[in-house]
Amino acid sequence: MKLGVLMSDFRTGSDVLDRLSAEKLGIIFVGNGIYHATVKEGGKTSPILEKSATYYVLTEDLESRGFTSANVDSRIKPVTYNDMVDLIFNEYEKFIWI
Amino acid sequence: MATKRLCFVIRTLPYKIEGSRLAMTHAIASQTVEIYLEDGDLVEASVCFIADGVLNCLKNQAAMKHYGITSIEQHLKNSLLLDMKVMICKEDLEKFGISEDTIVKDAEDLGGETVAQIVPYSEIQKEMEAVDHLLFC
Numbered sequence: 001m002k003l004g005v006l007m008s009d010f011r012t013g014s015d016v017l018d019r020l021s022a023e024k025l026g027i028i029f030v031g032n033g034i035y036h037a038t039v040k041e042g043g044k045t046s047p048i049l050e051k052s053a054t055y056y057v058l059t060e061d062l063e064s065r066g067f068t069s070a071n072v073d074s075r076i077k078p079v080t081y082n083d084m085v086d087l088i089f090n091e092y093e094k095f096i097w098i
Numbered sequence: 099m100a101t102k103r104l105c106f107v108i109r110t111l112p113y114k115i116e117g118s119r120l121a122m123t124h125a126i127a128s129q130t131v132e133i134y135l136e137d138g139d140l141v142e143a144s145v146c147f148i149a150d151g152v153l154n155c156l157k158n159q160a161a162m163k164h165y166g167i168t169s170i171e172q173h174l175k176n177s178l179l180l181d182m183k184v185m186i187c188k189e190d191l192e193k194f195g196i197s198e199d200t201i202v203k204d205a206e207d208l209g210g211e212t213v214a215q216i217v218p219y220s221e222i223q224k225e226m227e228a229v230d231h232l233l234f235c
């Protein structure tokens with residue numbers, strides 16, 4: 001299946017994500033999930049970014065928290081709300097929110 | 099004739115939950131309760147940022163633009179404008195690789211003179227021990 005995952009938390013949900021597998025997996029960081037895309041805790045990037053997936057981060061949530069696209073890890077593509085709607089309708093068959 | 103000291107300790111991330119916003123607004127509001135107190139009685143609040151809470155202190159939060167709500171950055175500046183004691187944990191800033199120039203340390207643009215203190219956790223511990231009431235948010 002082509003599965004999209006909206007991730008909106010920083011401290012929880014990674015255990016669920018570890019077990020998910022999909023032929024095509026997309027992870028979109030939204031809300032407080034954006035810290036996975038921006039923060040290097042103890043100098044290390046988020047372990048979530050080691051998964052075989054396509055990563056996106058919502059620009060509006062980045063900017064609301066004081067970050068810009070320049071702060072985002074190179075593995076992650078910043079997207080707007082409009083882009084996210086396109087992803088939902090065109091790129092993935094199913095979506096979950098964790 | 100007494101001063102009650104409150105310390106709000108913010109340990110949660112901004113926006114998804116209201117913890118940090120409630121801490122800031124309650125700390126600011128505590129400066130107005132004096133009208134309900136006896137003459138000479140005072141309430142003095144301080145705000146400390148620890149753990150994930152230090153991420154509330156980043157500059158350039160565009161919450162008004164995207165969410166239509168006041169940013170935590172603005173609340174932080176308002177508290178400094180009221181000369182509130184604000185302490186930010188140095189170790190936690192370092193843990194996230196956040197440099198001092200990327201966080202709100204003053205409210206100079208609003209005419210404020212008080213500056214947030216970046217201190218080791220041990221100083222925040224001392225503040226927690228010194229106050230009458232401790233509020234973790």
